[in-house]
Every structure is written in structure tokens, then in C-alpha cells.
Amino acid sequence: MTALPRRLATGALAALLVFSTVTNPGVAPAAPAVPDYGTAEAGNPFVDGWYADPDVAIYDNTYWVFPTTSRVYAEQTHLDAFSSKDLVHWTKHPNVLTTENVSWAEKAVWAPAPIERDGKYFLYFAANDIQSDNELGGIGVAVSDRPEGPYRDALGKPLIDRFHNGAQPIDQDVFIDDDGQAYMYYGGWGHANVVKLNADMTSLGTFDDGTTYREITPNPEYVEGSQMFKRGGKYYLMWSEGGWTGPNYSVSYAMADSPTGPFTKLDKVLAQDPAVARGSGHNSVINVPGTDIWYIVYHRRPLSETDGNHRQLAYDRMNFHPDGTIARITMKVEDNFADGNTFGWKTYGGQWTARAGQLRADRSAGGKALLDTNFADFTQDTKVRLTSSRGDAGVVFRATKAAVGTDSYAGYYAGISASGRVVLGRAGNSWTELASAPLAGAIGQARHLRVTATGPVIEVYVDDLSTPKLRVTDGTHPTGANGVRVFGAAASFDDFAVRPAG
Structure with missing residues (x-):
């Protein structure tokens, strides 16, 4: 089937994603299995290796996770991806994007954000960790004809290469609303911006007041890692607080009636558990199509690890109260070994x-x-x-x-x-x-x-x-x-x- 032009994080996707392949006329196709887990029941971390900043997509009834390769900045020159049909068995797709295919990127390739539109697969990324407007780098966009890549630079230059409203151009997240308008949420150094993306997904639009960059920083504790999803007509902005190398890295959220806010912090919903893991943050969310089952996908640091880059990927169930607010998330410890590995x-x-x-x-x-x-x-x-x-x-x-x-x-x-x-x-x-x-x-x-x-x-x-x-x-x-x-x-x-x- 053709993947719909929506992030899996949108509420619309859950209702719209219908699988229509019929192999035997007159016989309805078997319904895909619906993952319904309290956590990663086959164990967290759910993939092997040091990874961080996961973002997610659903393409053709397959779950995809695109993370940062968690190494020293000079060695962050490529991105891997992982795919799964059931959120249990994961296939690694190495080097879906490398700096060899991005002329202006040299290091610190961070926080890939995947999305599909009109049969093309886009992957937004940050590179070079620029510290001022005098350096080359920022947020770029790559494109491919397949979810697994290879992805190639779509512009030959960054899409955003300057500090606007004090926001470092990193940690982007892309969201397409029900009306087809695409938005990108991004920003580090304590500031968050939202911009409109044009239908080509490679250029920026403007708001009604003629501006391009709108600041939406939700509170003074905001650090980085914006994530947007929609549920029940409400827009949820999630973000990370605390230092990424420390134990208190965490996730907070806000709700609004508009994709541009205003956003005001409601609660911290994911934080370290001294019995399970530290530094839990920089998340994305999965909504299982056709259901109200949600997962938070994030990185965390094992208790015995002190190296800042020793981060692993995990997911846990995300539940909602009747009023739509998010219940605080528990990092559960389970392993039924159904994935055939002993990660962790x-x-x-x-x-x-x-x-x-x-x-x-x-x-x-x-x-x-x-x-x-x-x-x-x-x-x-x-x-x-x-x-x-x-x-x-x-x-x-x-x-x-x-x-x-x-x-x-x-x-x-x-x-x-x-x-x-x-x-x-x-x-x-x-x-x-x-x-x-x-x-x-x-x-x-x-x-x-x-x-x-x-x-x-x-x-x-x-x-x-x-x-x-x-x-x-x-x-x-x-x-x-x-x-x-x-x-x-x-x-x-x-x-x-x-x-x-x-």
C-alpha cells in the first residue's frame, strides 16, 4: 500500500491507516497483529548498541525507529534505522544516511526525524553542532524512495542554519496536521521554535503575520528534544529537560488547542528511576494504528554506565487520564526472550x-x-x-x-x-x-x-x-x-x- 502522509504520532493516522491487500478474492485479509504491551516485554533495550534521540514512523504496516548514533561528536557521521512488524523483532538498517551524502555535514549528526509524503521519504537531521551563526551547519533534510534509504541531501545546504529566537538549530521533529499542513518543531539552548513546511517538505512557509520562526518555548526548564503529536483534537508538545549527560534528563509535556500553542508545562512524565535507569529523555511516541494504544520511545543510560554516550533505546506504555492528560510513565523491567536476544x-x-x-x-x-x-x-x-x-x-x-x-x-x-x-x-x-x-x-x-x-x-x-x-x-x-x-x-x-x- 502507499504510506499515508502522516506521522504515526498523529491521531488521524490511527483512524486512517487501513491495510487493503487481498490475496484471495472474497476472503478478507488477516488483520495485522496489534501490539498491546505494558512495556517492551522482550526486554529494554530493544535493540543492541549505543543509540539516542529516537524518532519513529509507520510505513506500510512496519514500525521504524531512527536514532542518533551515540558516540563522540567526531564519530557521529552516520545514521542507522531499525524496523519491526510487531515491536518485538527488530531489523537493523545500517548507514541509511552518512556524511558522504551530505556535502556540508562533517560531524554531530543528530536526532533524525522521518516522515513520508507523496511517495517520498524524508529524513530531517541536525549536523555540526553549530555554536554561532558564523559556522556551517544546522538542520538539513534528506530524501529517499525507500524507508531504509539510502537518503541523500535534498538541498545541498542546511534548511535552517541560523539561531532564531535564541534556539540552536537542532533536535527537529516534523508533524503533518489533519489539514495537510506540515510543521517542524526544533531547538536547543533553552528555546523552542515552530516553522511551517511547504508541501515540497524542503522549504519553509510563513505564518499569517508574515513571520517564519515562531517561538513556543513552554517553560524555563525547556532544554531540547521537541516532539509533537495529536490525540482527541488536542496537540501535545513534549520536550526534554536537564543535562543530557546527567541522571536527571527527563521528559515533560504541554497541551494546546493549536499546533502553534501556546504551550504551558503540565507535568514531568518520564524521569530517572534509580532502580532501573538514569538519563531517560529525548522521546518520540508510537500510536498503534486503529487503536488508542500509545508508547513512549526514548533513550536512557544503564545504572552502571558513567560515559555520557552510553545510551540505549527503550519503550514503555504511555497512558492517558480521562481528561486527556498523560499519566506518569513507569519504566518497567520485563523480558520474555521472544526476540531471541539477551540485550541488557x-x-x-x-x-x-x-x-x-x-x-x-x-x-x-x-x-x-x-x-x-x-x-x-x-x-x-x-x-x-x-x-x-x-x-x-x-x-x-x-x-x-x-x-x-x-x-x-x-x-x-x-x-x-x-x-x-x-x-x-x-x-x-x-x-x-x-x-x-x-x-x-x-x-x-x-x-x-x-x-x-x-x-x-x-x-x-x-x-x-x-x-x-x-x-x-x-x-x-x-x-x-x-x-x-x-x-x-x-x-x-x-x-x-x-x-x-x-
């Missing part, structure tokens, strides 16, 4: 692979796989299946100082043993059993293992989630990472999730 996991000993929708571990003397989390009070759920007749397998929590070795971590472990027991213990380069209980039929079947920890009280459940098998009081380890472990056993794990207690 770090292993310490043993052989670990993701296949057939499971995380599988060969037999080892204490191999661990951990996420970069730091929960204190939580509920952790995992399905565990022993696939060998010896040893045990289970979950690790409140773990710190992880290394390769049988008990080379500080934290707790709850496991199911092939000998028919459920065990809970404490590790710290040695092992201390805290409690155990009989458990029939431990081998070969998936068992739902749940751990709840609130302060020093730790409870372990197996299948029956109403009555704990084990309950102990031990406050040795107050906080740390979550994951899974095997000891002398081979096992598989599935449906891993951690959520705050309460």
Missing part, C-alpha cells in the same frame, strides 16, 4: 543463549545472568525449568560485586533443586543457607518462582502465589541487581519481571 543482560560464567522464547543456561558451577537494576523492595517473577537431573536453578536478587565464580557476588539466591527442594540463601564469596522446604516434581516442568523482598523480610513462592514456601528475615543485603543463576544444573528461564513492592 550481563553474564558471569556459564553458557547462556536466548532461543525459542527462553533464556537457556548450560550446566555450570554458579553461572549468573544479571540485569543492570538496583531494586530494594520488589516482587520478582520468573519461570524456571530444570533440564538436568542434578543441581539447582533459580533467581538472584539484591546482588552486588558480581564476578565469575560459584558464589562470587554479594546478595541472595532462591532456587529449585533437582533433589526436590526449594532453597533460599545468602552469598558473599561463600554460601549461607537461610531456609529450605520440600518440593515435588522439580525436574522438567516450568515452575513459577516468585520472590518478594520488603526491608529484611524475604518470601519465596513456587506456583502457589498465595502462600510462601519460605519466609526469612535477613537484612544483610539491602539493594542490588536482579537476575537468574544455575548451580551444577542446566535450566531455562522465561517471563522474567521485576516490579517495585506495593
